[in-house]
Amino acid sequence: MTESFDIAILGGGLAGLSVLYHLERAGKLAGKSIVLVDPEGKKAAHDRSWSFWEKTPGPFEELVYHRWPQVTVDNQDQHLLCDIGPYEYKLIRSTEFYAHVNAVLEGIEGLTRVKARAEDVRAVGEEVHFAAGGRSYVAGLAFSSLPLHLRPRQIAAPYLDQHFRGWFIQTEEDTFTPDRAALMDFRTPQHGESRFFYVMPFSKREALVEIAIFSNQHLETATYDQLIKTYIYDYWTQGSYTITHREDGNIPMTTYPFPLRDRNLIYIGMRGGATRPSTGYTFWALQRQLQQLAQTFPELTDLRPWSRKHLLYDATLLRILQDQRLAGDQLFVGLFANNPPDRVLAFLNGETSLLQELQLMATTDITTFGPTFVQELWRKLGA
Numbered sequence: 347m348t349e350s351f352d353i354a355i356l357g358g359g360l361a362g363l364s365v366l367y368h369l370e371r372a373g374k375l376a377g378k379s380i381v382l383v384d385p386e387g388k389k390a391a392h393d394r395s396w397s398f399w400e401k402t403p404g405p406f407e408e409l410v411y412h413r414w415p416q417v418t419v420d421n422q423d424q425h426l427l428c429d430i431g432p433y434e435y436k437l438i439r440s441t442e443f444y445a446h447v448n449a450v451l452e453g454i455e456g457l458t459r460v461k462a463r464a465e466d467v468r469a470v471g472e473e474v475h476f477a478a479g480g481r482s483y484v485a486g487l488a489f490s491s492l493p494l495h496l497r498p499r500q501i502a503a504p505y506l507d508q509h510f511r512g513w514f515i516q517t518e519e520d521t522f523t524p525d526r527a528a529l530m531d532f533r534t535p536q537h538g539e540s541r542f543f544y545v546m547p548f549s550k551r552e553a554l555v556e557i558a559i560f561s562n563q564h565l566e567t568a569t570y571d572q573l574i575k576t577y578i579y580d581y582w583t584q585g586s587y588t589i590t591h592r593e594d595g596n597i598p599m600t601t602y603p604f605p606l607r608d609r610n611l612i613y614i615g616m617r618g619g620a621t622r623p624s625t626g627y628t629f630w631a632l633q634r635q636l637q638q639l640a641q642t643f644p645e646l647t648d649l650r651p652w653s654r655k656h657l658l659y660d661a662t663l664l665r666i667l668q669d670q671r672l673a674g675d676q677l678f679v680g681l682f683a684n685n686p687p688d689r690v691l692a693f694l695n696g697e698t699s700l701l702q703e704l705q706l707m708a709t710t711d712i713t714t715f716g717p718t719f720v721q722e723l724w725r726k727l728g729a
């Protein structure tokens with residue numbers, strides 16, 4: 347027998363939960379039957395820590411675990427301390443996010459949860475068909491954030507993985523400045539890639555120290571661990587500390603043209619291209635996009651998480667990094683060294699005006715950026 351629903355949410359991670367949350371908050375789910383499908387069921391774990399920056403309080407302000415008004419950006423030659431006002435750098439842990447969102451979802455009368463993998467997902471006429479846990483389902487509309495496994499060598503768009511591993515540590519001595527996060531610290535051997543650390547202190551003795559590498563060659567877990575250990579020893583503390591939690595993962599960074607929809611099957615989250623290709627940051631733009639979607643629902647007019655203009659800039663940046671036309675530390679540290687920090691952060695959030703983008707471009711190495719920009723523009727026009 348086939349079960350029918352008005353709306354199916356396929357994947358109950360950040361995007362699936364957020365779209366339901368914003369639709370519920372916008373009062374768009376009254377009288378609707380909804381099925382939420384995820385093999386992990388109701389999530390609760392600390393499996394992600396989402397950091398992002400924004401100028402005003404966001405939709406999950408009360409969940410912010412820590413915030414930083416200052417960030418540092420470093421390579422071997424330069425140390426930049428940036429006051430990032432009007433922005434604040436913030437971190438939300440998945441633990442608080444899942445608990446808060448799940449509590450709101452409890453209030454949705456027509457919601458059914460299915461703990462199973464969604465399979466064989468197809469748009470058929472005006473409906474979306476799929477199977478889960480041995481049953482068949484049909485929905486009038488579906489939002490899917492099921493992962494899309496891209497093969498970098500088979501796509502023309504620039505592609506770099508951002509693979510990372512982080513340690514939450516507790517030191518025995520005062521070590522950190524709690525209102526100052528290291529946004530990008532390139533003081534680690536680069537090996538022809540872009541390798542940098544994030545350091546997010548929560549107190550003088552607690553921080554998340556994470557190495558991120560932009561490259562398509564992943565390392566053994568023990569190698570990331572050794573790099574983190576050396577970095578902490580070289581730049582933070584030679585005293586003892588305990589590791590209280592670890593996180594790792596991979597974020598594909600690409601301007602691959604992710605399809606936004608197939609009739610009534612709407613792609614959201616990383617699957618729908620919500621990740622900023624040049625940085626891997628996803629949380630803030632995803633919330634912006636899904637909040638807007640909820641406001642205009644059931645109209646689904648503009649589903650693009652990023653403007654075409656910003657995707658073209660990103661194709662340029664990614665191509666430069668992928669082909670090593672410029673070293674990542676020079677590129678990113680150069681941007682912060684030669685621009686007000688809020689201009690760089692606005693650009694990376696896709697919030698800049700054309701004038702600000704021109705100002706930013708004027709500070710880059712035009713002999714590298716100019717031809718790469720034209721090449722990527724040409725590629726796009728020819729696509």
Ligand SMILES: Cc1cc2nc3c(=O)[nH]c(=O)nc-3n(C[C@H](O)[C@H](O)[C@H](O)COP(=O)(O)OP(=O)(O)OC[C@H]3O[C@@H](n4cnc5c(N)ncnc54)[C@H](O)[C@@H]3O)c2cc1C
Nearest residue numbers: 357358359360361384396397463464595615616627628629
């Ligand atoms: C460890 C980690 C840290 C990150 N940190 C940041 C950060 O600091 N800032 C930032 O902006 N971005 C960050 N990101 C990137 C991005 O924000 C997250 O990956 C985010 O969770 C993406 O949301 P999503 O809904 O697309 O994917 P997910 O949150 O991964 O959700 C996908 C869901 O689909 C489910 N699923 C998979 N297969 C099926 C199936 N067949 N049927 C049904 N369900 C299925 C999964 O169980 C999962 O719940 C991070 C990513 C990772 C991995």
